[in-house]
Amino acid sequence: MNYEKFRTKYRNILVTGGAGFIGGALIERLLKFTTSKIYNLDYMGYASDLSRINLLRESSLRHILLKTDLSNKNSVYDAIKESSPDLILHLAAESHVDRSIDNPDIFINSNIIGTYNLLEAAKDFWRNIPDLKKQNFKFHHVSTDEVFGSLPDNGKFNESTPYDPRSPYSASKAASDHLVKAWNYTYNLPIILTNCSNNYGPYQFPEKLIPLIISKLIARESIPIYGDGNNIRDWLYVEDHVDGILLCCNEGIPGQNYCIGGYGESTNNDIVSTICDIFDQKSNIKKSSRKLISYVKDRPGHDRRYSINSNFISKQLNWHPNYSLEKGLELTVDWYLNNQEWCHKVVKRANYKGERLGTN
Ligand code: DAU
Numbered sequence: 442m443n444y445e446k447f448r449t450k451y452r453n454i455l456v457t458g459g460a461g462f463i464g465g466a467l468i469e470r471l472l473k474f475t476t477s478k479i480y481n482l483d484y485m486g487y488a489s490d491l492s493r494i495n496l497l498r499e500s501s502l503r504h505i506l507l508k509t510d511l512s513n514k515n516s517v518y519d520a521i522k523e524s525s526p527d528l529i530l531h532l533a534a535e536s537h538v539d540r541s542i543d544n545p546d547i548f549i550n551s552n553i554i555g556t557y558n559l560l561e562a563a564k565d566f567w568r569n570i571p572d573l574k575k576q577n578f579k580f581h582h583v584s585t586d587e588v589f590g591s592l593p594d595n596g597k598f599n600e601s602t603p604y605d606p607r608s609p610y611s612a613s614k615a616a617s618d619h620l621v622k623a624w625n626y627t628y629n630l631p632i633i634l635t636n637c638s639n640n641y642g643p644y645q646f647p648e649k650l651i652p653l654i655i656s657k658l659i660a661r662e663s664i665p666i667y668g669d670g671n672n673i674r675d676w677l678y679v680e681d682h683v684d685g686i687l688l689c690c691n692e693g694i695p696g697q698n699y700c701i702g703g704y705g706e707s708t709n710n711d712i713v714s715t716i717c718d719i720f721d722q723k724s725n726i727k728k729s730s731r732k733l734i735s736y737v738k739d740r741p742g743h744d745r746r747y748s749i750n751s752n753f754i755s756k757q758l759n760w761h762p763n764y765s766l767e768k769g770l771e772l773t774v775d776w777y778l779n780n781q782e783w784c785h786k787v788v789k790r791a792n793y794k795g796e797r798l799g800t801n
Pocket of ligand 1 (some may be wrong): 536537538539583584586587637638639640646649650651665666667668672673674740747776799
């Protein structure tokens with residue numbers, strides 16, 4: 442990754458959702474490896490947390506939190522004015538499928554209306570900036586492979602897979618992708634769109650599968666697997682995803698979409714068993730924690746399989762993941778074992794007790 446090139450092109454960066462899991466990893470990287478000023482637009486919702494950013498010395502100098510709700514158009518215009526961005530990295534989204542089943546409203550407002558407001562404010566800003574800044578400017582929208590629907594036993598998603606979202610969450614992300622593409626086709630706004638597979642790693646709020654299981658293992662509570670556990674996800678270590686996003690900003694073609702997967706396909710049964718084994722080995726537990734696994738009622742509309750073909754980004758931008766699933770899982774289990782206080786803090790703040798969500 443050519444950080445030098447990045448530094449000269451992008452001095453002011455507006456990151457939306459920078460207090461989230463992927464946004465936080467991205468801001469950490471930007472603070473460590475660039476000299477850019479980072480404006481972090483985040484409404485500080487239930488899963489938002491700034492611990493990892495606040496740990497960095499650079500944060501007091503170059504990280505500015507703009508506590509803003511994307512569904513409030515005027516505030517979004519104000520945030521763009523204040524940050525005068527050379528680059529917008531749009532990660533803010535409600536992202537938990539189970540919560541979208543219980544309460545779709547929030548997803549429509551945040552993911553669709555929020556993206557629309559940001560696009561409008563970005564377009565009006567971009568149209569009125571000097572030519573050089575205009576040429577470099579990019580709006581990078583971070584999306585998900587869930588917009589493509591569910592795969593049978595074979596085949597993979599790629600850049601030309603048709604959209605077929607099935608949950609309120611994925612439908613709201615698909616709508617936001619369409620808006621982003623429309624603002625490129627109609628207004629020439631220089632966008633980049635990335636669709637990633639399931640991210641995991643440190644600092645992920647413990648409602649998603651991997652951190653939830655680790656939290657349950659630590660608490661010695663029953664581990665819920667939905668349905669028969671043969672659903673497949675393609676796991677991507679968050680730092681590899683950050684590499685992909687930054688490469689796209691540096692070298693990506695405006696108007697292009699890129700798929701980023703982790704070469705980490707696994708059934709839920711396999712990944713849960715592997716995590717149990719890693720956990721037992723690290724915690725010196727003799728009787729297998731697999732006995733904590735219990736099969737519970739399936740998620741409504743549960744997508745069977747996701748898998749990404751990352752050939753395009755690999756060939757075009759020379760992106761390759763650095764973390765195998767085994768390595769990434771080990772680092773992740775280690776991190777959660779060593780950061781139990783962080784977990785207690787965030788779940789308490791969100792009033793989340795590890796209960797089942799999305800059975801509505
Ligand atoms: O593919 C990318 C997407 O991955 C992102 O866009 C979403 O924001 C992200 O939440 C994720 O969606 P999933 O629904 O795949 O992630 P989740 O961690 O909720 O579930 C992963 C798999 O594990 C899924 O098949 C459901 C299953 N599961 C999940 C939970 C929370 C269980 O079996 N038990 C559980 O308790």
